[in-house]
Amino acid sequence: MDATLRVGILTVSDRCSAGEAKDVSGDTLSAYIQSHWPQGKVTVRDCIPDEKAQITNVLMDWTDQERLDIIFTTGGTGFSPRDVTPEATKAVLDKAAPGLVVAMIQGSMQSTPMAMLSRPVCGVRNRTLIINLPGSVKGCVENFMIVEKQLKHAVDLLRDAKGNIENVHSQIQKPLKLKTKVNAINVADRARRSPFETIQVEIAQNIVITQCGDEYLTETRTLRNALGFVIAEDVDAKDPLPPFPASIKDGYAVKVGPQLKEGSLLNVTGDSTAGESPEKCQVDTNFSVRISTGAPVPSGADAVIQIEDTELVEKTEDGNDEKVIRILKTPIVKQDIRAIGSDIQSGERVLQKGTRLGPTELGILATVGITQFKVFKKPIVALISTGNELQSPNDAILIKGKIRDSNKTTLASLMAQEGFQTKDVGIAKDSPQELLDTLCAGFSVADIIVCTGGVSMGEKDYLKRVLKTDLDADIHFGSLLMKPGKPTTFATCMYQERKKYIFALPGNPVSATVSSYLFVVPACRKLSGWSHPFHPKIKVQAEKQLKVDPTRPEYHRVTVSWSTSCGIPVAQSTGNQISSRLLSFNRADALLMLPQGSDSKKVVESGEFLEAILLSA
Numbered sequence: 034m035d036a037t038l039r040v041g042i043l044t045v046s047d048r049c050s051a052g053e054a055k056d057v058s059g060d061t062l063s064a065y066i067q068s069h070w071p072q073g074k075v076t077v078r079d080c081i082p083d084e085k086a087q088i089t090n091v092l093m094d095w096t097d098q099e100r101l102d103i104i105f106t107t108g109g110t111g112f113s114p115r116d117v118t119p120e121a122t123k124a125v126l127d128k129a130a131p132g133l134v135v136a137m138i139q140g141s142m143q144s145t146p147m148a149m150l151s152r153p154v155c156g157v158r159n160r161t162l163i164i165n166l167p168g169s170v171k172g173c174v175e176n177f178m179i180v181e182k183q184l185k186h187a188v189d190l191l192r193d194a195k196g197n198i199e200n201v202h203s204q205i206q207k208p209l210k211l212k213t214k215v216n217a218i219n220v221a222d223r224a225r226r227s228p229f230e231t232i233q234v235e236i237a238q239n240i241v242i243t244q245c246g247d248e249y250l251t252e253t254r255t256l257r258n259a260l261g262f263v264i265a266e267d268v269d270a271k272d273p274l275p276p277f278p279a280s281i282k283d284g285y286a287v288k289v290g291p292q293l294k295e296g297s298l299l300n301v302t303g304d305s306t307a308g309e310s311p312e313k314c315q316v317d318t319n320f321s322v323r324i325s326t327g328a329p330v331p332s333g334a335d336a337v338i339q340i341e342d343t344e345l346v347e348k349t350e351d352g353n354d355e356k357v358i359r360i361l362k363t364p365i366v367k368q369d370i371r372a373i374g375s376d377i378q379s380g381e382r383v384l385q386k387g388t389r390l391g392p393t394e395l396g397i398l399a400t401v402g403i404t405q406f407k408v409f410k411k412p413i414v415a416l417i418s419t420g421n422e423l424q425s426p427n428d429a430i431l432i433k434g435k436i437r438d439s440n441k442t443t444l445a446s447l448m449a450q451e452g453f454q455t456k457d458v459g460i461a462k463d464s465p466q467e468l469l470d471t472l473c474a475g476f477s478v479a480d481i482i483v484c485t486g487g488v489s490m491g492e493k494d495y496l497k498r499v500l501k502t503d504l505d506a507d508i509h510f511g512s513l514l515m516k517p518g519k520p521t522t523f524a525t526c527m528y529q530e531r532k533k534y535i536f537a538l539p540g541n542p543v544s545a546t547v548s549s550y551l552f553v554v555p556a557c558r559k560l561s562g563w564s565h566p567f568h569p570k571i572k573v574q575a576e577k578q579l580k581v582d583p584t585r586p587e588y589h590r591v592t593v594s595w596s597t598s599c600g601i602p603v604a605q606s607t608g609n610q611i612s613s614r615l616l617s618f619n620r621a622d623a624l625l626m627l628p629q630g631s632d633s634k635k636v637v638e639s640g641e642f643l644e645a646i647l648l649s650a
């Protein structure tokens with residue numbers, strides 16, 4: 034059966050069909066389908082006025098004669114009297130497809146609440162799916178994108194294409210069950226050196242960031258569930274702040290003039306407190322209005338004199354109010370008044386796309402009344418531990434020859450600290466089939482898969498081969514010039530049409546943790562829209578002399594401390610740095626970057642200046 038989906042686009046618009054406007058929506062949708070949707074081919078187009086009879090005629094003709102797979106109408110779905118596309122569509126349908134309608138309205142509501150005023154109808158006539166799209170260019174293409182992924186399957190169902198349908202159904206049910214092609218090799222024949230070129234950490238970090246830079250997904254969030262997300266749109270203020278001239282102090286609103294000097298007496302004729310209308314009072318040269326911080330400055334007033342610079346001269350007869358005050362300091366014009374828009378001007382850009390939303394950024398959004406906005410979606414991270422020796426830390430008894438899996442706990446906690454959701458996909462044994470099954474299970478629930486163990490030169494280290502042979506993954510690097518973490522591996526592959534990012538980290542707990550800070554966290558941040566995803570580096574002084582490794586730069590765990598007596602932070606080693614000793618991370622808040630040694634450089638000296646990566650920032 035022909036795999037191409039034959040598509041018709043019917044533009045419904047009085048103005049376009051009369052030649053008074055260009056059919057931009059039809060053109061844009063057609064161009065979008067051509068460039069982004071390889072399965073679809075636009076084979077017929079038309080542009081007709083908002084006339085019910087004409088619309089039904091074309092729809093019937095296209096479904097009965099042209100035998101199209103899908104017809105998209107654009108236009109005529111709104112509330113104006115001439116909008117009749119949904120009614121015309123309904124009249125020709127054999128079956129309604131309300132799920133598509135719900136999906137489009139729900140999806141569009143994330144862009145604009147105006148979407149609730151759209152009235153699309155979707156359904157089937159003969160073997161053709163008809164979908165009403167809005168008439169605006171943006172709405173038309175956005176709604177197409179919302180349903181795009183499901184259209185192929187819908188058409189397969191309409192065509193009764195059994196093979197394709199079963200395929201999709203099985204993919205929905207469970208992760209792919211692939212059979213590994215990786216054999217346990219004859220140990221005597223195994224490679225004795227990594228086939229991967231050893232590359233520098235900075236180069237590897239660039240590769241990760243580049244790979245993570247081409248697919249940003251967005252979602253709509255609200256003020257109270259967006260902390261830590263990166264905003265995916267520019268935000269402009271709709272109105273100024275303050276929206277009226279506001280007092281900065283508690284005191285008296287006055288009109289400055291030659292008569293108003295230190296020692297002058299002034300009548301108090303009214304009051305303006307926060308929340309009151311700016312029109313409540315008037316001020317002129319001989320009198321003042323009592324005013325509170327944040328209250329509107331009455332018209333006529335051009336300065337506020339703070340209460341501390343006044344004294345009461347006379348009360349009202351009932352003794353409850355102020356009648357006359359003396360001013361103790363000559364005021365100047367504009368004193369203690371926030372002009373309209375002095376904090377935020379109307380139309381001012383208050384947040385730029387790409388800004389991370391901390392408490393104050395969310396406060397800014399609240400200030401300008403933006404309660405729903407687009408953010409970049411955060412990736413979900415699947416965690417896999419690999420190794421025949423691993424037991425769950427929850428097991429009551431430690432079996433001989435086994436150790437407890439600590440990596441999963443460390444990595445899950447690190448991800449949680451960074452604000453990323455994780456899925457525990459279990460512990461995989463050192464068998465190619467089990468590794469493959471567990472990776473596929475990870476792919477089906479997450480975007481990033483972090484596994485630890487099984488990437489070195491051991492006879493049971495199958496992971497890289499499974500990635501390459503079974504999953505056709507691109508292994509971007511598999512050997513790094515760093516200590517610890519040399520076998521750190523990064524790969525990407527496509528799984529059910531989505532790009533997956535795989536970090537296969539060495540099993541040693543310290544190596545896995547260091548590599549997570551250097552690669553995994555930045556990757557998660559990058560996919561979440563951060564423009565500077567790496568932990569900051571600072572200059573520090575080594576507290577004591579430290580040996581350097583002759584073959585690799587080292588990321589030495591240190592505690593950094595500051596004192597007012599010494600301007601530069603001091604880095605204190607956490608002790609024995611062997612990569613199995615997770616205790617070397619105890620109290621560590623930075624990774625001191627020790628250079629690779631040489632004949633002339635065997636140590637860094639006490640007091641020597643080095644860079645350190647701050648882990649908590």
Ligand code: AMP
Nearest residue numbers: 418420438439440486487489539540541
């Ligand atoms: P591998 O990278 O698989 O060669 O493992 C290197 C070392 O890390 C071995 O001593 C493993 O027992 C240990 N190891 C591997 N995975 C874990 C884990 N999840 N938790 C704690 N130690 C591990």
Ligand code: MG
Nearest residue numbers: 420486487540
């Ligand atoms: Mg292992």
